[in-house]
Amino acid sequence: MKPLTRIRSRTVVLAHENIDTDRIIPARFLTTTERAGLGKALFHDWRYRADGTPDPEFTLNQPQARGCEILVAGRNFGCGSSREHAPWALADYGFRAVLSSGIADIFRANALKNGVLAVVLSEGEHTYLLRHPGIELAIDVAGGYIELPDGGRFGFELEPFAKHCLLSGVDQLGFLLQHEQQIEEFERRRAAQVEPFSRREKVARSAG
Amino acid sequence: MTGKTLLDKIWDAHLVRAETDATPAILYVDLHLVHEVTSPQAFAELRARGLRVRRPERVLATFDHSTPTLPADASGKRAYVSAEAEAQVAQLEANAREFGIQLYGWNSGNRGIVHVIGPELGATQPGMTIVCGDSHTSTHGAFGALAFGIGTTEVGHVLATQCLLQCKPKAFAVTVNGTLPFGVTAKDLVLHIIGTVGVNGGTGHVFEYRGSAIEALSMEERMTVCNMSIEAGARAGLIAPDATTFAYLRDRPLAPRGAAFDAAVARWSAFRSDPDARFDREVVIDAGTIRPSVTYGTHPGMVTTLDAPIPAATNEQERRALDYMRFAAGQSLAGTPVDVVFLGSCTNSRLSDLRAAAEVLRGRRVAEGVRMLVVPGSERIKREAEREGLHEVFRAAGAEWREAGCSMCLGMNGDIGRPGQLVVSTSNRNFEGRQGPGVRTVLASPLVAAASAVAGYIADPRELLTEVAA
Numbered sequence A: 001m002k003p004l005t006r007i008r009s010r011t012v013v014l015a016h017e018n019i020d021t022d023r024i025i026p027a028r029f030l031t032t033t034e035r036a037g038l039g040k041a042l043f044h045d046w047r048y049r050a051d052g053t054p055d056p057e058f059t060l061n062q063p064q065a066r067g068c069e070i071l072v073a074g075r076n077f078g079c080g081s082s083r084e085h086a087p088w089a090l091a092d093y094g095f096r097a098v099l100s101s102g103i104a105d106i107f108r109a110n111a112l113k114n115g116v117l118a119v120v121l122s123e124g125e126h127t128y129l130l131r132h133p134g135i136e137l138a139i140d141v142a143g144g145y146i147e148l149p150d151g152g153r154f155g156f157e158l159e160p161f162a163k164h165c166l167l168s169g170v171d172q173l174g175f176l177l178q179h180e181q182q183i184e185e186f187e188r189r190r191a192a193q194v195e196p197f198s199r200r201e202k203v204a205r206s207a208g
Numbered sequence B: 001m002t003g004k005t006l007l008d009k010i011w012d013a014h015l016v017r018a019e020t021d022a023t024p025a026i027l028y029v030d031l032h033l034v035h036e037v038t039s040p041q042a043f044a045e046l047r048a049r050g051l052r053v054r055r056p057e058r059v060l061a062t063f064d065h066s067t068p069t070l071p072a073d074a075s076g077k078r079a080y081v082s083a084e085a086e087a088q089v090a091q092l093e094a095n096a097r098e099f100g101i102q103l104y105g106w107n108s109g110n111r112g113i114v115h116v117i118g119p120e121l122g123a124t125q126p127g128m129t130i131v132c133g134d135s136h137t138s139t140h141g142a143f144g145a146l147a148f149g150i151g152t153t154e155v156g157h158v159l160a161t162q163c164l165l166q167c168k169p170k171a172f173a174v175t176v177n178g179t180l181p182f183g184v185t186a187k188d189l190v191l192h193i194i195g196t197v198g199v200n201g202g203t204g205h206v207f208e209y210r211g212s213a214i215e216a217l218s219m220e221e222r223m224t225v226c227n228m229s230i231e232a233g234a235r236a237g238l239i240a241p242d243a244t245t246f247a248y249l250r251d252r253p254l255a256p257r258g259a260a261f262d263a264a265v266a267r268w269s270a271f272r273s274d275p276d277a278r279f280d281r282e283v284v285i286d287a288g289t290i291r292p293s294v295t296y297g298t299h300p301g302m303v304t305t306l307d308a309p310i311p312a313a314t315n316e317q318e319r320r321a322l323d324y325m326r327f328a329a330g331q332s333l334a335g336t337p338v339d340v341v342f343l344g345s346c347t348n349s350r351l352s353d354l355r356a357a358a359e360v361l362r363g364r365r366v367a368e369g370v371r372m373l374v375v376p377g378s379e380r381i382k383r384e385a386e387r388e389g390l391h392e393v394f395r396a397a398g399a400e401w402r403e404a405g406c407s408m409c410l411g412m413n414g415d416i417g418r419p420g421q422l423v424v425s426t427s428n429r430n431f432e433g434r435q436g437p438g439v440r441t442v443l444a445s446p447l448v449a450a451a452s453a454v455a456g457y458i459a460d461p462r463e464l465l466t467e468v469a470a
């Protein structure tokens, strides 16, 4: 993961509330065993008409949306399925930040693990961004603020650890692996108290 | 000191390292369920880093999402939707072999929807932490296990370390008092709850369902309720284990046996909220007011009862949803023509669901022009249903009887509707295009689904049930 410190870009606005992960990437594109290359399926059924041609009406297909890295989305973005293919598709397409007044838990966690900044703003701030599509924002991850063209600022909260990982580009598995000894101690402690969950091999063959 | 919630108790019992100002908690995972769609990239990551699976005995794998629900042909060939889908299943088989994980595959007799087989094998047990790269992992909360969906990166974390980095969610009491009226099911209850709380009302929270109406539910019904917790934005749903839970688990293949079972029951019994526990939020619902419920929009919070008029749109999104569904405010859903009926998914594909639908279909026919697909949740359920002759009831009625899998719940295996078709579905999501591009989904209980199949339009099952009871 590349460190993410600052994003400077114009915004694209998708004002729909409750954009679910099936909308972000439909299930039929999930048969892949790779994480790369999913950008082409992003918002597929909005981006393309039934005959496969791009729908010129859809925001992302309009010329001013080209190259934008910040998505401003309606409330409860990313609800539904836990598929990490959703942030993979967003990142592969070129988005580096999603701003909304509400972001679903699993999506948000997945996005942050993939270098996509997912930020929850207040209703007022969110409404402002929805009403001003295409404005240029500068997001300072370390400082925890978004700078508006007029110099105004929206602050945002990020869990310290997620922030650290974004800023330094490290992933969280490394941190977990450093705690192997503690994990082992936990397992020993628990094995003494609880019958460990055991797999009974014969179940595989047992009928009905 | 105030008491602890069920969530607190499970959380505390699994803390490898407590949360600090700078880092989330390290939480131990007891059971990791794996399926073909959200795991390949995680195994690839392990391989790339030269890591092994830390506790293979705590991982159970199966395939369900991209698998065909038609039987193999004479040569053993299965009707995969694409070569890529077939390769995805083959990849899971290869990963399970390479990393030494138990896989319930084609020839195991135990394959099925991941959230159906965990409980039926007795792998899902009270007080556990259970995760899966799948948002409906919340189903397992019916047993008093803290069970939630994770992303693929986290699947990799759990494979490699048996742990997850987590910040503790808040506790939300969903108290349901009273008794569900005749012909009103757990599905109607949970749809009603989602309609009440809203699709993002549970964000950041874990629900604990409690109250007399919850205690009266069977394990299958509790699973239906917990399954859809995520549809209200909650990470997980919990129900304290009780005699119903223990009776369900006794003699399950992966549950403890004999004296170990009794010891487990004693330990499991402690997993309930203390009387003085404080919840961050609470809603109280009267079960007696609930009626058969269906969705009319494009998210599960757009819920109404069968006979009530569809409410007017209050915002742009609701207007769009009604447009997509081709419904008008003021119209009642009862009487709306139906093209397809889907009975299945981890919400409603268990034996009790199939029995309920069969009760309605017995001696009746699926209406002319309606296609009905019945997809059991697991191979075990399929066998049990066939032993009871339920498959003959479905077939005699003109429905298709399929192999176990997710099927039309997410339409990933090719089981989809055609654009514009209206599907009455016992699954959990009515998102635009979920069951195929342009397909309109109405979520309902197995009873409503079966009654609608017979009528050819969305129908109230209660009249048909009265006849059966008489």
Ligand code: SF4
Pocket (backbone or CB within 6 Å): B064, B065, B113, B114, B115, B134, B136, B345, B346, B347, B405, B406, B409, B410, B427, B428
């Ligand atoms: S049945 Fe549907 S909701 Fe359940 S695991 Fe399968 S796809 Fe997901």
